[in-house]
Amino acid sequence: MLNKLYPDTYLDSVDDIDFEMYYKKGIRGIVSDIDNTLVPHGAPADEHIIKVFEKIHGMGIDTCLISNNKKLRVEPFAKAVNSKFIYDAHKPSRESYKKAMELMNTDKESTLFIGDQIFTDIWGANRTGIETVMLKQIDKKEEIQIILKRIPEKLILWLWKRKVRK
Ligand SMILES: [Mg+2]
Numbered sequence: 001m002l003n004k005l006y007p008d009t010y011l012d013s014v015d016d017i018d019f020e021m022y023y024k025k026g027i028r029g030i031v032s033d034i035d036n037t038l039v040p041h042g043a044p045a046d047e048h049i050i051k052v053f054e055k056i057h058g059m060g061i062d063t064c065l066i067s068n069n070k071k072l073r074v075e076p077f078a079k080a081v082n083s084k085f086i087y088d089a090h091k092p093s094r095e096s097y098k099k100a101m102e103l104m105n106t107d108k109e110s111t112l113f114i115g116d117q118i119f120t121d122i123w124g125a126n127r128t129g130i131e132t133v134m135l136k137q138i139d140k141k142e143e144i145q146i147i148l149k150r151i152p153e154k155l156i157l158w159l160w161k162r163k164v165r166k
Helices: 019-024 047-058 071-080 095-104 118-128 144-165
Strands: 009-011 029-032 062-066 084-086 111-115 131-135
Touching (some): 029 095, 047 062, 095 111, 095 118, 111 118, 118 131, 118 144
Parallel strands (some): 111 131
């Protein structure tokens, strides 16, 4: 059970992801969360994140944003970074992860997931069988229902780090 909650990799920010390495490993599609993973919650796509997506696409890796947020939030962000997208994704349900792979024409082996929350993002990706990168949440100020999930999340991350160190 715990294994399904562990990320494969944990990094500080999207800038720490070695996309070349993932490309060489065969990754051709990236599924990513938006809020607090790529930008602070609710923030528009800035110059920096637009460049990150240009670089990823330039390498021959497709992208699909999946968010539990509304169309009004997800669509403009996705358009700004030129990405496929799914809103109201109901993560951790597997459906949106599978649909994202369909949209990108990739499979479990050639897809990577990026997100900032264990109980929605990472759990859903693990259930789908996709490799995961968990990023440290950008904004420490979060809604109460997310803060409550961060407490068990910290425990799981602590257990995971202890396991990885062994
Ligand atoms: Mg998030």
